[in-house]
Amino acid sequence: MTVRLRHFAPYDLQAALEIERASFPEPWSPAMFLGELRRSDRIWLVAEHAGGRVVGYGGVMIVGDEAHLMNLAVAAGERGSGVGRALYDELAARAARAGARRITLEVRDDNGAAVEFYRGAGLEVEGVRPGYYRSGTDALIMWGDLPEAVHHLPASGTEVVLAIETSCDETAAAVMRGGTEVLSSVVASQVDFHSRFGGVVPEIASRKHVEAIVGVVTEALDRAGLTLAHVDAIAVTHGPGLIGALVVGLAYAKGLALATGLPLVGVNHLEGHIFANMLIDPDITPPLIALVVSGGHTSLIHVPEWGVYHTLGETLDDAAGEAFDKVAKVLGLGYPGGPILSKLAAEGDPEAIAFPRAMMRSGDYRFSLSGLKTAVINHIRHEREAGREIDLPDLAASFQAAVVDVQVAKTLRAAEEHGVKTVCLAGGVAANPSLRESLRSALAEKGIALSVPDIGLCTDNAAMIAAAGTWRLRRGDLLGLDAEAVADLRLD
Ligand code: KG4
Ligand code: ZN
Numbered sequence: 001m002t003v004r005l006r007h008f009a010p011y012d013l014q015a016a017l018e019i020e021r022a023s024f025p026e027p028w029s030p031a032m033f034l035g036e037l038r039r040s041d042r043i044w045l046v047a048e049h050a051g052g053r054v055v056g057y058g059g060v061m062i063v064g065d066e067a068h069l070m071n072l073a074v075a076a077g078e079r080g081s082g083v084g085r086a087l088y089d090e091l092a093a094r095a096a097r098a099g100a101r102r103i104t105l106e107v108r109d110d111n112g113a114a115v116e117f118y119r120g121a122g123l124e125v126e127g128v129r130p131g132y133y134r135s136g137t138d139a140l141i142m143w144g145d146l147p148e149a150v151h152h153l154p155a156s157g158t159e160v161v162l163a164i165e166t167s168c169d170e171t172a173a174a175v176m177r178g179g180t181e182v183l184s185s186v187v188a189s190q191v192d193f194h195s196r197f198g199g200v201v202p203e204i205a206s207r208k209h210v211e212a213i214v215g216v217v218t219e220a221l222d223r224a225g226l227t228l229a230h231v232d233a234i235a236v237t238h239g240p241g242l243i244g245a246l247v248v249g250l251a252y253a254k255g256l257a258l259a260t261g262l263p264l265v266g267v268n269h270l271e272g273h274i275f276a277n278m279l280i281d282p283d284i285t286p287p288l289i290a291l292v293v294s295g296g297h298t299s300l301i302h303v304p305e306w307g308v309y310h311t312l313g314e315t316l317d318d319a320a321g322e323a324f325d326k327v328a329k330v331l332g333l334g335y336p337g338g339p340i341l342s343k344l345a346a347e348g349d350p351e352a353i354a355f356p357r358a359m360m361r362s363g364d365y366r367f368s369l370s371g372l373k374t375a376v377i378n379h380i381r382h383e384r385e386a387g388r389e390i391d392l393p394d395l396a397a398s399f400q401a402a403v404v405d406v407q408v409a410k411t412l413r414a415a416e417e418h419g420v421k422t423v424c425l426a427g428g429v430a431a432n433p434s435l436r437e438s439l440r441s442a443l444a445e446k447g448i449a450l451s452v453p454d455i456g457l458c459t460d461n462a463a464m465i466a467a468a469g470t471w472r473l474r475r476g477d478l479l480g481l482d483a484e485a486v487a488d489l490r491l492d
Contacts, residue, residue, distance in 0.1 A: 003083055005090050006229045008037060008044035008057055009261035015054035016046065023073040026134055036070065037261060041476075043094045044261070047074075047083050058087045060095050060103070067095035067146065069105035088121050096146040103146055109138040118142050159232040161473065162256075163466035164217065166249030167241025167269045168295065169200045170459070171212040173220035175231075176466035179474075180282045184223035185463040188212045191335065198329035200295075206244035213252050220462070228260055235469020238266040238479065239489025240296070246485035254481050265469045266479035270297060270491050271309075273426035275471065276453035276464035284422060284451055289415045291407060293435070294427030295321035295336070300365045300414050301491065306471065309491040312414055313365025320403055320429045323369040327376050327399055331392070341396040342432050348393030350401035353379060357406050365410055372402050404435045408442050415448050424451045431458040
């Protein structure tokens with residue numbers, strides 16, 4: 001009969017205790033097991049028969065380049081069937097991937113079968129701890145090298161991460177392997193429910209996330225052809241965003257982590273947007289400047305190395321995407337305004353109307369967009385009162401040019417001042433063709449490369465959360481099950 005190896009979850013405790021008590025004269029207590037399962041420097045697995053019966057388990061502790069086998073046991077009727085070896089091999093492989101080079105364990109001097117078992121796996125007795133067990137029995141200390149083949153696997157590179165994103169009005173889930181390979185990415189947009197209000201209604205967003213999340217996560221796994229048993233970690237956006245919306249994704253992710261025993265990784269939504277660039281070019285390396293422009297943010301960020309973020313400046317009022325949305329709303333064009341206005345702008349004259357370029361010469365990296373928004377609204381009123389027809393393409397093109405000009409000028413200056421050779425554009429507004437093109441040509445003149453995500457990965461999605469989540473997972477940056485959503489979570 002074949003067995004399946006998966007993470008040891010708290011609900012496996014009862015089955016494990018039965019095997020433990022039947023296997024050892026001094027069995028572990030429930031508290032000892034639970035204390036182990038909670039820790040992020042441990043790897044615990046169970047072996048399960050096709051029918052769902054747990055027939056073995058084992059766990060290792062990782063200490064630097066050493067793996068300590070804490071426990072390994074197989075149900076009496078299953079010994080000699082290869083279950084123990086399968087558990088041992090998988091623990092050893094995972095320990096090697098976590099950076100361990102050697103493995104050690106203690107075994108009772110009077111447990112000849114176990115000593116033979118570990119010899120068979122390549123370990124040797126290298127010492128004795130006299131009277132180590134309560135009964136007075138000696139412990140043999142065994143050591144072994146982790147298998148070469150396993151050892152040479154990339155430190156990480158095949159881990160499967162399930163990511164969940166619910167910070168605003170898209171319910172999204174994605175499955176990713178090895179940090180860059182998108183196995184599936186599902187986005188359920190709520191736009192239809194918000195568009196008649198001209199913007200996101202937080203109350204509706206939370207409710208729609210609750211309705212959609214189970215289906216979206218299930219579909220992401222289905223499309224990837226995987227089940228939760230193949231997943232190595234769960235990543236989730238825990239801020240910034242609408243608090244009621246974030247809470248839905250985080251609570252669901254915590255539930256999954258608790259039920260499966262999988263590690264949970266928290267991702268900052270803005271870091272996710274920046275990591276969307278890694279899906280185009282996994283070799284992007286800091287130092288770099290990131291311009292994050294979305295419905296909620298307009299920020300210039302200096303990234304000296306991955307994970308270190310210095311915000312150089314932000315918007316003092318409206319975000320870039322918000323300005324697009326508000327102008328579209330005044331014109332009665334619907335929500336979100338960005339895609340609608342940028343399509344119109346492509347047909348218009350960007351110099352038709354002279355709108356202000358706020359903060360263009362402020363000498364810092366701060367932005368202000370509410371003045372521009374007001375100027376556009378005043379222009380519309382003025383034209384309507386004068387009984388003139390508004391030329392929508394010209395208006396959209398002129399408004400867009402005013403936004404783009406300031407973004408380009410400040411980004412260029414930030415890149416030059418910090419001497420970086422790479423700029424990453426990120427966030428929903430990064431989908432704007434004019435911004436992409438203007439920024440690319442301005443930077444190219446100075447020999448600076450621009451990275452932009454595929455259009456579909458600029459707006460909110462979970463593939464970007466999986467990319468950032470995998471990177472955090474590799475650093476061992478885990479979230480506790482008591483973590484809370486943070487509406488104004490900062491990057492720096
Ligand atoms: O990143 P995102 O999906 O959600 C937030 O994190 O806010 O960004 C959504 C924003 C909306 O304001 C939308 O109007 C804007 O991105 N957007 C665009 C374009 N496509 C989306 N803005 C300008 N031009 C576009 N083509
Ligand atoms: Zn976003």
